[in-house]
Amino acid sequence: MTSTQVRHTRRVVLQSAIDAGARCTTADPDLWFRSDSESKITWQARRAEAIQVCTGCPVRAACEELALRDGDGNHHVDNMVRGGLSGTQLAAARTAEADRLTAVVDADRDTEGRLLDDLAVELRTQAGLNPDGRRNGGRLRQGENQTEQNLRIQALTASIRQIRTVRRARAGWVVAA
Helix, strand or coil, rough: CCCHHCCCCHHHHHHHHHHHHHHHCCCHHHECCCCCCCHHHHHHHHHHHHHHHCCCCCCCCHHHHHHHHCCCCCCCCEEEECEEEEEHHHHHHHHHHHHHHHHHHHHHCCCCCCCHHHHHHHHHHHHHHHHHHHHCCHHHHHHHHHHHHHHHHHHHHHHHHHHHHHHHHHCCCCCCC
């Protein structure tokens, strides 16, 4: 993906691309972060090595974009590399693109995830209800209440299943028919 494409791509897609194709997955994780006791000269050499790995990475732009969205980097401390940029470079880029980043972070908020949570809570609530206690009417209403409750549970379960299926397909998971 190009830098322009990643700016308009949702977080989940960027993360999937990184998980599937990042060069750093085979490198030592410590390469990307400066240790507390590490000298500046040693860190500069390791930082250059890390940036070199990033330079040839097919998902470098996606990694940089996620680093910016995550707020990585610090203006005052050079202690990391992500997406081919040092921590101070990330902080400067984040400042320069603050308005755009605010908008994409807002767009990344997972409304489907919140909906799934709400549906799961409602499902648990419905499943725990006593059909006799929902309405007055005694034994004659018990069967109707149970049927109504079962239909609501089935509808909630179907909604949850549909959202999960769409999310899994979007993330590239194999969806069973």
